Amino acid sequence: MKRSQEATVEGTGRRAGLDRADVVLAALRLVETEGADALTMRNLAGRLEVTTTTIYWHVGGRDELITELIRYQSEIQAARPIEGETPHERVVSLARHIWESARENRAITSLAHQNGATSLLERPLEIALVHELQVAGVTGAAAAEAHRAILATVGGLLIQALRDESIIPANRRSEALWADTDPELGLDAATIDALAQPADLDALFESTINAVVAHILAKPEPVKRRSRPAAAKAAGPAKNKTKRARKSTTKRTTKSNG
Amino acid sequence: MKRSQEATVEGTGRRAGLDRADVVLAALRLVETEGADALTMRNLAGRLEVTTTTIYWHVGGRDELITELIRYQSEIQAARPIEGETPHERVVSLARHIWESARENRAITSLAHQNGATSLLERPLEIALVHELQVAGVTGAAAAEAHRAILATVGGLLIQALRDESIIPANRRSEALWADTDPELGLDAATIDALAQPADLDALFESTINAVVAHILAKPEPVKRRSRPAAAKAAGPAKNKTKRARKSTTKRTTKSNG
DNA sequence: ACCTGAACACCGTTCAAGT
DNA sequence: ACCTGAACACCGTTCAAGT
Numbered sequence A, B: 001m002k003r004s005q006e007a008t009v010e011g012t013g014r015r016a017g018l019d020r021a022d023v024v025l026a027a028l029r030l031v032e033t034e035g036a037d038a039l040t041m042r043n044l045a046g047r048l049e050v051t052t053t054t055i056y057w058h059v060g061g062r063d064e065l066i067t068e069l070i071r072y073q074s075e076i077q078a079a080r081p082i083e084g085e086t087p088h089e090r091v092v093s094l095a096r097h098i099w100e101s102a103r104e105n106r107a108i109t110s111l112a113h114q115n116g117a118t119s120l121l122e123r124p125l126e127i128a129l130v131h132e133l134q135v136a137g138v139t140g141a142a143a144a145e146a147h148r149a150i151l152a153t154v155g156g157l158l159i160q161a162l163r164d165e166s167i168i169p170a171n172r173r174s175e176a177l178w179a180d181t182d183p184e185l186g187l188d189a190a191t192i193d194a195l196a197q198p199a200d201l202d203a204l205f206e207s208t209i210n211a212v213v214a215h216i217l218a219k220p221e222p223v224k225r226r227s228r229p230a231a232a233k234a235a236g237p238a239k240n241k242t243k244r245a246r247k248s249t250t251k252r253t254t255k256s257n258g
Numbered sequence C, D: 001a002c003c004t005g006a007a008c009a010c011c012g013t014t015c016a017a018g019t
Helices: A020-034 A041-048 A052-058 A062-077 A087-104 A106-114 A118-135 A140-165 A174-179 A189-196 A201-217 B020-034 B041-048 B052-058 B062-077 B087-104 B106-114 B118-135 B140-165 B174-179 B189-196 B201-216
Strands: none
Touching (some): A062 A118, A087 A118, A106 A118, A118 B174, A118 B189, A140 B189, A189 B140, A201 B140, A201 B201, B020 B041, B020 B062, B041 B052, B087 B201
């Protein structure tokens, strides 16, 4: 990959060899280091030591830049191996991949969320999820419903998690609101106390996602799987079709039921 | 309530009698008619036929304005009566209130969401939810967990619903992404087809929330309730302290374990 | 082909000044 | 007490022009 720290051309003020990939990667690093809000065209241009308009020449505009950035990141996130043997375990494993990817890349997830590109970011993992449901015997309208229910559950927990990171004024944060709840309301003190504390979101994720997946897989009978799962594959301009090597997972998932 | 269409003062260019409430209500109408993004200080000032700085004099700034606007709206949304007899029914009913309020007031919900004020908007209904869980015998840490799981579920479905309304570029929308899925992936055609169609989110809400609530209320045994429901009460600047009659619920000990 | 400079139409916010 | 006018420091984007 071309580095962007090359010398300027022959004493002129022009930079050499800046291409589209450089811009996208610089944008990614900018988001990772300074947060989603730091991704402005001027800020990015400054990082690359070019004029704002140069950015426009390489990538079409802010929206295009974000689309490409998210697409790039989405492929990285799809690399995690699916764990578990039973359909339930494997579906939960995929949901957990979405969850963990988002928590480990908060800024990019926020960026995607702010710009309506969440589906794009989760795309490869969503494809893998649909496949896993299919293997479990869930297809058609039922699969779409199951898929959406799972994504909604993960997404709902995710906005709670991301909320903790972003700079929300104290008087709007859930914990703070519970902390000064009117005692006259007659709510249980221990409950209020628990609500005023930061949540254990990982535990909440496990508990809730297991309940939802159990509910989804309750209808059709589980299928003894012997077909191999398809690797997650991005819908981007993939130039090389990487065949993903299958490895037989050795059943090492958390065994939790609601 | 004072109208803001009063005549200007004696031929001068000054408007008369514009107060804080006028500004907040005008902002609310602006959001409702033109969407969350239309709420700019200049736009609002133009609506009220004053200068931008006048807005700053009445409400402190954009954030304060939004806080007050959301707080106002939150009280309106709490007016719905809780339906059902069993704890399960009543908890689901409250979750449904949050769901329906948000769907009926998309722009304001979006505004709250964009500005991290979701907790504020849902506050009165959240209080009612905690109360209802308490009546059902769920308190302490278990109540906090149950509360958060329910909110996450509703919230996750809500961002899917709100996504449909906002102007997201076609290539980022979930349905569009599924519509041109690579056939080489080997995914079931009927499933892809179902995913490419707009979802029946109301049905999805009912199905998912019932599963989650059932999961939550599975642990403590259900309580035969004969007490009447407490009305939702906002945490705003309440001038009159309504003493809430304490009802000895038949069995509401703090029987909570993680 | 690649990059600059100037400009446009927006933002939220502040500050001195008017009546 | 209530409001205006001008200004500051930002945005994304476009367009003509340079090499």
